[in-house]
Amino acid sequence: MFNFEITALGNMFFGLTVLVFVSLFFVPNKHRSVTLYSLLFASLACIFYASDLITLFIGWEIMGWSSYFLIAKTADKQTLQKYIVFNIGGAFTLLGAIILIYGACGSFVYSELDFSAVPSGQVTAITILLLLTLFVKSGIMPFHYWVVDSYSQSNDLFSAVLSAIISKTGVFAFILIFFQIITVQYLQTPILEVVAWLGVLTSIIATFKAINEDEAKRLLAYSSIAQVGYIVTILSIMGSLSLEAALYHTVIHTFVKLLLFINVAAIIYVSKQHRFSTLGGLLYKYPLNFILLVVGIISLAGMPPLGGFSSKFLIYTALLEEHKGLLLAAVLFSSASAFLYCYKLVYGIYLGQPTNPKTEAYPRIPLRFYVPQILGAVILITLGTIPGVIVPMFNGILGSVGFEPVLYRGVFVLGSDFASFNGGVVIGAFGLIFVLILLFFVRLKNRSVKPKDRLDISYCGEVPRADVNLHYGYGMGRELSRIGLIKMILSRSSHALWQRVSTLFGDLSGITQKLYTLSAQNMGLVIFAFFTILLYMGVK
Amino acid sequence: MKNLQKTYEVTQKVERLFEVTVTQTDFWEAVLYISTQTEFNTLSQIACADWIEEEHFLLTYILTTDARDKNLMLKLTLGREYESMPSVMTLFPQAEVMERDLHEMYGIGFEGNETLYDFVLEQWHDLPPLRREFDTLAFVHEHFAFKGGREDNKDVKVEQKRRREEAKKQKALEAAKQEAKKQETEKQETEKPKEPNTHATDAEETQDKKPDTKEAEDGQ
């Protein structure tokens, strides 16, 4: 029953988990819950190295429960309710899929599963059930209802773990099942097309919701939904370059979210504020934190010199090779609007005028907060300069999954023959030009004069008073709702959908409640009918 | 027009300009009546003239019709000691700014109008400027200084008067000298009294020597 197997895919995801957990160990955390974290770590290891479906399901359940208890420390009742309902739903669909697979192929172990004989109707049922599980775990649009609240209300350390690792288990399961177990030829292409468009829609809606957010952690939650949406889209293309792009983006996203969440956690730890309208002007108080956040948002937005661009570049080349122009247009739309919430994050916290006057009273940030951030920043910068360094590892995974490896031309170059770029030249040219202009600027005899005080800004001839709010944190992005298309996107809210679903479940449970309180003989009749159906299923 | 004439005696000043005078006590129900019952239902201007001799402000509410063809001047007199009167802001929203202006320029209080903060002057600690007892020339000489080197361009009239007196004195001096010389020749006395040169009459005095005479100053 409990047999494990070391695979290249498992190694990569487990490696990410180890890096994240080790670096988070240093961060000061009020809720020291070592047992729950070790339980979570064990369940993740069990998922990544499982070689049969049952152990995968057990790991999945333990992960769900341990993160439930970790969130329960700080979240309110309503968030917990949302979390547990969705995750149990996900687990049950996984159980249903496993039972159907067992019915079809007669075994749980991955290697023995062979879908050639299975009728296509059953395969689609299996895929739909599995897709539901993966949508819930990675927060694809209709099922993202629990993601934002639980990310923002869990304590700062755990929301980093949630967004960096636990949202990746969905991706791992997608690759494992659809690439390794049910290989490509048995899957119906229209389902994958729907999955692709669902992923893109998720990222577009999540991006515009993120722009309207006033809380830092909720903004990051929406942004991680959007990024995982990209990964799901590119995975559903089912090509070798697209798989490599997905894996690359997973690595980048893990470290970007680790960096950003811990950075925001440091600010919340120090200033006890987590809204943009109450933060601001901390640039010259925490310069190192600011620089690390800038590295984070540059790679989150996918800008050239840093790692984020390499994964974005692979996603675009993968879509281009498959000639999926419309899909790429939608991805471009959401990544273009990502710049807005990236800038809002850095402006809301660090730039602009400070909103509350007692920013001097904030204490220094403890050094232990910087360990995960520096780890993330170093990895992002190295992936920016030498993007090709992890391509051989990915080729290993591609081989194990049965795809031919992607072209590997040395450490600096990344991309296929359709389009490739040299990371070293890009960041080298940027650094050189920056230094040259800096030297020219410093050599100028133009004396730079300091302004008299914080309020010595050109303000149409008037003088801003000290207690007047000049921080544009809350107002940034408010104007988007004046644009027709974006107003239509923002007006959709999944809250109404799930209200209707919960009322539906309400009357359903009303009927079943009547069922159980039936008189004795009706009860017998019902049990008998249940067993006949089960027998019929088993026999066929 | 007719029901206005029924209740108040209206005098016609100029073609299409009428006038009604009211006392301060029944001013409020006059305004209420005129703005609701008669055709003069819009306020165009609140004018205030300061008659310091008769110790009162003459407030004129200039009302006009919807057709903007006739104007009615509703007059009332108000005491000058910073008295206050009811604000017509509720009847005419535009009166809020006019009352703020009058409050700042004359110091008239308007109950019911909270926004009587400073309208045009910034950090003004002196008398309300449009009152007659505020002397703008004194204020100017106290706060500002004019460009130097122009002291001699005093008021033309004053200068001419001074020059005429000089010439007369000069003539008188000449006549006195002739007189003295004549007497001297007649009496052939030996010693001659020497007149002191009392007054430098050279027109081109340099500025700093010239005393700052009082009469030159307020001739302006």
Added chain:
Amino acid sequence: MFIDLLIMLVMAYGFGFLYYGLYRNISARVHGRFGPSLAQSFYDSIKLFTKDTSTDFGWMFFAGPIIMASGAILTVLFIPYFNHGERLVGLSPYGNLIVVLYFMVLGPLGNALGVGSHGNPFGAMGITRGLTRLLGLEMPFYIAVVGLMIANESADIGTIMANQAETYNIIAHPLLFIAAFISFLGFLGKSPFDVVGAPQEVYSGPAVEFGGKFLALALSQSAIFSFAKLLLMVDLFLGGADSLWDLILKTFVLFVASVFVGNVYGRFTTAQSVDFLLKVPTVIAIVGLLFV
């Protein structure tokens, strides 16, 4: 190799200021007056560089314009000037069209950090307008570029230019050209879409605190940047330039077209311009994409 880069940079700087001087002269003639001398913007930048003092709000404000300028210079260096590919190719073999498109956004985002750090609300409003407008501008331009890349089966500008040997892309993909030209107007900051630094509305937006040398650097980088965009449009749709004279001719034709549109039309508000950009040119681009 470095001499090539230097020549490219000097040409971009020279042409950029020449075209900006031409723009001021042409619009002056449209207004019915003699405009300034052609090298006027060159004089402006020299004067600003040699001013005695300029207010500096801290090291991030100091770094902002520098990142913006390096973004613009990188964009120029990654675009090949000629289509025969021997001289003045710059760094384009190491990068491709997607890298260039993202460099165009790197400059403004770097500047946004600098502008945000001096705390003037007008600066932040200008930056937000810039990023919202960017959202509208990028859609048609990127879809047109995606169409070209799919048609030419490669993202390298050199190959795209080579494939246009017999028919220019402007004839092969007319719809894509129309969409790209409309958003190209916005990228150059011409009238219907110049909402970012509108002096009457946002007190000159991002450039509100730029004095002396910072304003000089901003002006020269915008000259280089506009020449880079002109060059990109020529390379993608007009088959690149065979000789120096051909380069000047093609960039000038495109430039004059954008000038005349800019002189006639007023300015949209940010929401209206993005609304228009997401409706008309994006639909044209998507239809063009289907025909590729």
Added chain:
Amino acid sequence: MDSKLIKIFHGPQHPGITGNMSVELDLLGETIKYARTHVGYLHRGFEKLVERRTVIQAFTIVCRICVPEPDPNEENFARAVEGLAGIEISERAKYIRVMVQEMSRLAAQMLWMGGQSGSIGMGTVGQWSLFDRDLMLDLFEELTGGRVYHMYTYPGGVRRDLPEGFLLRLSELLDYLEKKLPKYDSIFFDNATFKKRAIGTGVVPKEEALKNGYVGQTLRGCGIRRDLRKDNPYLVYDKLDFDIPVFDGGDVYSRALVRRGEMRESIKILRQVIAQMPAEGAIMQKLPKHRKFTLPKEDIYVATESARGEFGYYMAGDGTEHIRRMQVKGPSLIHGFTLLEKMLIDEELSNVAMIMNSLGICPPEIER
């Protein structure tokens, strides 16, 4: 403090402000939630200065009250003194005064067009219209000796007779303007971006327009036919036939169309004035002892229709040669405060400059 609104100033030093005043705005994003107008930057204390001056001294200072359009001030001052002193002026002087009023209205409308198009970034219209305005100022310079401040309409008539061939040059300029106006239609009034920006912004509610005392284009822009030259005619306006352009819509675009119509009407009036002007007649009624001219102890209210609306003067004499009181009420006092502060709520920041230009707010009238 956790306030979500930021406070900015559409301040005195701002390229988008019409004159030297400021509007204090509280913004949520770029939507205005609260507006307050600040004036007082141009206050010279006219009414205090006039009390210290005789009629002829006050005459030179009166035309400097409002800069874009000084002539209605001179006309008001002259008619107020004539009303108080009971002076009757000759027919020819009346025609000349109407001509001066209409010429200054045309110049003011062209200046407005420059400001309105500049506020939404159309450079070309401003350049053309200010060029044409300059041609009109050359005629003024020839007639009165001053480009903007004319000091020409004096109580008792006008200061100088028309120079030789002046009416001929005036009609030539009118022909030139008549040819140029269709060009303005194509580049400005029918311009796609102007229409898209102007239609529907800055709407004046029609029902409270009359009650709140709005005047001029604001009324005519929302469908109410009011013009002082027709309703309360002065000088010889009752002898001239012209109609009043009225558009209902109440927004910036209909106010622009009203001004376009008024330009054509002014040209029509000037043509009739040139035709009907009596050839002879004393242009200047000599005031008795004009240097020491005493006003009777009375008060009067006169109003003229300026390019922005009704310009009212209250004047009181007190028997000495000094004027007891002269109070000026320009149209911008109401438009700039009650109307503007209410209209800017929930308006976009980018429309503030356009709305202030379309209401024709000119700060020197407000604070004198």
Added chain:
Amino acid sequence: MQKGFVAYNNEQKSLEAETEGIKNSQTLIQKAMNWFSARSMFVVAYGTGCGAIEMPPVFTSRYDIERLGVVGVATPRQADIMIVSGYCSLKTLRRVIRTYEQMSEPKYVIALGSCTINGGMYWDSYNTIKKLEEYIGVDMYVAGCMPRPEALIEGFVKLQESIRNNTIQPGYVKYREDYAYYQANQEKLLGKETQPVYEEDYAGMNLS
């Protein structure tokens, strides 16, 4: 002191000799620098008084000052020249001083009309200042009760000439060197805090 024309002539000659000395004592680079900074001038968009109505004709097609390289810019940081056009009330003086101090060096002030020289027509008004040079350093006066556009352009040309030759001491150097004198004058008139301040006498509506 000789009287009459002779005195005037000698004084003029000595002045010219002095400027001649300064002119050829500058180094070549400094001369080039001055030439450039004279060729291009940025005027801050601030119409302080009634002379501002003559600025639009100067900046548009009839008199077109852009031929001389003069362009209007929005903020004081970007500007070199401020035009104080006519009378200047106390409230405006505060904003003028703040704008002047926010401009980057070398900055010049052109004062239009006689109101800035000695009070002009509003010499007896309680709210306008009489001499602008008491409060900020002024470089160029253009006479006229609202000077004509040609006079304004003549003012610009003369200013460019003086920048090119760098002969007379510019206003900003005077302002910087004896700042105490200017500060004292400002404080005497405008009270302790000369920065413009707007009190909130009412509860500003704060939709937090």
